[in-house]
Amino acid sequence: MTRxxxxxxxxxxxxxxxxxxxxxxxxxxxxxxxxxxxxxLDGGALLAEDKSSRMNTSIHMLFMRFDIAAIWIDAxxxxxxVQIARRWRLAYMPAKPARYILEAHVNQAxxxxxxxxxxxxxx
Numbered sequence: 001m002t003r004x005x006x007x008x009x010x011x012x013x014x015x016x017x018x019x020x021x022x023x024x025x026x027x028x029x030x031x032x033x034x035x036x037x038x039x040x041l042d043g044g045a046l047l048a049e050d051k052s053s054r055m056n057t058s059i060h061m062l063f064m065r066f067d068i069a070a071i072w073i074d075a076x077x078x079x080x081x082v083q084i085a086r087r088w089r090l091a092y093m094p095a096k097p098a099r100y101i102l103e104a105h106v107n108q109a110x111x112x113x114x115x116x117x118x119x120x121x122x123x
Contacts, residue, residue, distance in 0.1 A: 004123045005046050007102060009079075011116035018104055020044040022122065033103050034063045044068075044104035046120070051075075052097040059101060061089045069109035072098035079116040084109055 007018040019042055023029045029047045033039060049056050052075055059070060064087040072081040072094035081094040084106060094101075095114075102112075112118075 006121040006123065007044075007046065007118055008121075009112055009116050009118050011118075012111055012113065014042075014111055016042045018042050018044050018102070018108065020046040020102065020104070023047045032059070033068060035065070037065055039066075039068075039105055041105045041107060044102060044108070047101040047103065049099050052099045054093055054097050057098040057101050058091050058093040059085065059103070060091050061085050061087050064088065067106045069102075069104045069106050069112070071102040071104060071108070071112045072096075073100040073102060073118060075099045077118050077120070079112050079114055079118065081114060082109055082112050 003022040005020050005022040023045050032045050067087055068085050070083045070085040074080050080096040080098050085092045
């Protein structure tokens with residue numbers, strides 16, 4: 001059973017919080033949003049690593065059918081990078097070490113900026 005997590009940006013409040021898949025094991029992180037046809041505006045996947053890293057929080061966009069907003073978040077729940085990740089591109093890496101990667105609808109990129117504080121509520 002996949003748990004969900006609700007993500008809210010407290011610096012720039014979202015009209016609707018993001019409800020994401022909570023991806024903590026190898027296979028759920030490997031899959032992420034791969035092979036899905038689309039995601040709702042308030043949907044996504046939150047990939048969690050054991051410790052902050054640039055390399056371990058890099059993502060690939062192979063086998064993706066749509067572009068996404070990649071939002072990297074550190075252990076203090078602070079946004080450290082935001083990028084539009086284009087489908088079928090080999091790799092994206094955050095500018096600074098991160099512990100979490102929020103893969104969200106591409107339109108969410110405009111709602112997150114470096115330095116924003118976010119919270120996670122696990123369902």
